[in-house]
Amino acid sequence: MKFDIAVVGGGMVGASFALKLAQAGLSVVLLEKHPAKAVSKDDSFDLRISAINRRSETWLRELGAWQLMHPERICVYQQLRAFEQEQPPLDFTAAEIAEPYLGHMVENNQIQAALWQQFPTTLTTLCPATVNSIQHHPDFVSLKTEEHGEIIAKLVIGADGANSQIRQLAGIGSNGWQYQQACMLIHIQTAYPHLEMTWQQFTEQGPRAYLPLPGHDGSLVWYDDANRIAQLAAMSTEQLHREITQHFPQRLGEFTVLKQAWFPLVRSDANQYVKGRVVLMGDAAHTINPLAGQGVNLGFADAQLFAQLLIEAWQKGEDLASQRVLSSYQRQRKIANLTMMSAMDVFYQVFKSELAPVRQIRRLGLALAAKAGPLKAWVGKYAAGVK
Ligand SMILES: Cc1cc2nc3c(=O)[nH]c(=O)nc-3n(C[C@H](O)[C@H](O)[C@H](O)COP(=O)(O)OP(=O)(O)OC[C@H]3O[C@@H](n4cnc5c(N)ncnc54)[C@H](O)[C@@H]3O)c2cc1C
Structure with a gap:
């Protein structure tokens, strides 16, 4: 042929x-x-x-x-939030870059x-x-x-x-290379419907992220040391629920764990x-x-x-x-x-570092970036794929 x-x-x-x-x-x-x-x-x-x-x-x-995709299985998001514990968040919104939305969460x-x-x-x-x-x-x-x-x-x-x-x-x-870390995807259902926002919290163990899906469905992404992720993967649903409650921001509210899988970071x-x-x-x-x-x-x-x-x-x-x-x-x-x-x-690397000077620069960077300006608009447009 x-x-x-x-x-x-x-x-x-x-x-x-x-x-x-x-x-x-x-x-x-x-x-x-x-x-x-x-x-x-x-x-x-x-x-x-x-x-x-x-x-x-x-x-x-x-x-x-x-x-041809089912619109009821696709979730639009208008806002992207990055934050560290006890720090003011850095928000990118569609409105700031005069776009109707930033993107959609869709199943592969x-x-x-x-x-x-x-x-x-x-x-x-x-x-x-x-x-x-x-x-x-x-x-x-x-x-x-x-x-x-x-x-x-x-x-x-x-x-x-x-x-x-x-x-x-x-x-x-x-x-x-394979990073020392792995990530776990966890499908959850929350008590409250999502807010058209995806967020990522930076911790020294790795980021914790939330990706919205339509209605009450959502996906959590837990980045951590590969051994820690393997340990989480071996837990029962109840144990994993307890760990998420302890290690994810409280804004999640009440939720149910439906399924999970983990991937090496390569x-x-x-x-x-x-x-x-x-x-x-x-x-x-x-x-x-x-x-x-x-x-x-x-x-x-x-x-x-x-x-x-x-x-x-x-x-x-x-x-x-x-x-x-x-x-x-x-x-x-x-x-x-x-x-x-x-x-x-x-x-x-910057967000995972525990070195005090790097932490300070990171906080300063987040604080500066949080102020609306051309750099922030450029990053927002780049992430949305309109740049
Ligand atoms: C945890 C995680 C989260 C992610 N989140 C995002 C995200 O939010 N946004 C984003 O943009 N990307 C994300 N990605 C990355 C994204 O999933 C990949 O970049 C994407 O799937 C790559 O698509 P692909 O078609 O190149 O490869 P694949 O999706 O790997 O497809 C390859 C295809 O080739 C076939 N195949 C393999 N070998 C052969 C062979 N020898 N002969 C014939 N067929 C073969 C397979 O069956 C498969 O259908 C994420 C990745 C991971 C691991």
């Missing part, structure tokens, strides 16, 4: 990229291990949710996927299902598909698969997540996003500390830029694998992703 583009990985990023190219008329094949599952209106909320910024929302709307599986639902019949989806090998040729790449034989494409896209097999098969190294950055005719995007290219909820937003920005460059080249009859197209993608996205990843690391 021969295609212009073969995308390996049909998660949120790979599916959005494959869909855009297929909508533009390129011949695309998507290879995925597990099919996306439909989400129905009344299902219980999934634990994996993402803060989707305005730019990503526009991307999903252009693809026609946003419109709902985004993925909506994208798959939008796939046109011209997009060939092979699922399950297992790639055994990649062979590079001057004008094409050949993928040998277990279930579907040989796939030939002008470009192969690795959108197969943090442990990308395509990155490994292409011999692209990555550097990074940072990694591929040494190259492009090697020959293989291109990486999304978590296959970079994983970022989830602290600021930017991971999939960066992945969508990769997909959006590369799709735009490829469609322009294709419409002009240029080679899809031209140096101009591939280097332009790599240069622009590497700079943007590295900047965000490094900013998150500085933020993470």
Whole structure:
């Protein structure tokens, strides 16, 4: 089977990229291990949710996927609050930057299902598909698969997540580390409905965050030492409830714990996003500390830029694998992703530090930042994806 583009990985990023190219008329094949599952209106909320910024929302709307999601399962937020114990909070609001809202909390599986639902019949989806090998040729790449034989494409896209097999098969190294910390996601129901606000409290053990979901549902994120998170994960629901009551701000009020799961915190950055005719995007290219909820937003920005460059080249009859197209993608996205990843690391270290001088600078920084001004407006716009 021969295609212009073969995308390996049909998660949120790979599916959005494959869909855009297929909508533009390129011949695309998507290879995925597990099919996306439909989400129905009344299902219980999934634990994996993402803060989707305005730019990503526009991307999903252009693809026609946003419109297919259940509005009653999506939660808008107008305010983002950061605070330390006994310190005045730092608030970013939509009103301050003259925007109607900052973003939405959406379940990952709902985004993925909506994208798959939008796939046109011209997009060939092979699922399950297992790639055994990649062979590079001057004008094409050949993928040998277990279930579907040989796939030939002008470009192969690795959108197969943090442990990308395509990155490994292409011999692209990555550097990074596992943070000493882990994070636990806890789905709760509160006595009071949410206030369209997401907040993050900084403690020396790590941040504690609240992400609102529609109605009385919400998600807590508990960052802590990996051993402490493992200890929490082994607790009964009643014990975990007690720990949350002791270690989360009282503003939570009465709540019930419904389910939880935990994740290691990993940072990694591929040494190259492009090697020959293989291109990486999304978590296959970079994983970022989830602290600021930017991971999939960066992945969508990769997909959006590369799709735009490829469609322009294709419409002009240029080679899809031209140096101009591939280097332009790599240069622009590497700079943007590295900047965000490094900013998150500085933020993470500063807020975790127990050193008195760092604490003082942090408090001073929060107090200064709390005053409305151009810097605050810039940060607010950046987080909302309107900058
Ligand atoms: C705790 C936590 C909270 C987060 N919160 C946020 C947030 O609020 N906002 C945000 O923007 N980001 C957030 N992120 C990050 C976000 O979840 C990821 O950036 C995002 O899921 C990456 O999407 P992806 O499509 O690149 O990769 P994945 O979601 O990992 O998708 C990869 C796909 O490839 C498939 N696959 C894997 N290997 C193969 C193979 N060999 N062959 C075929 N298919 C394969 C998988 O089945 C999967 O469907 C968070 C991450 C964590 C861990």
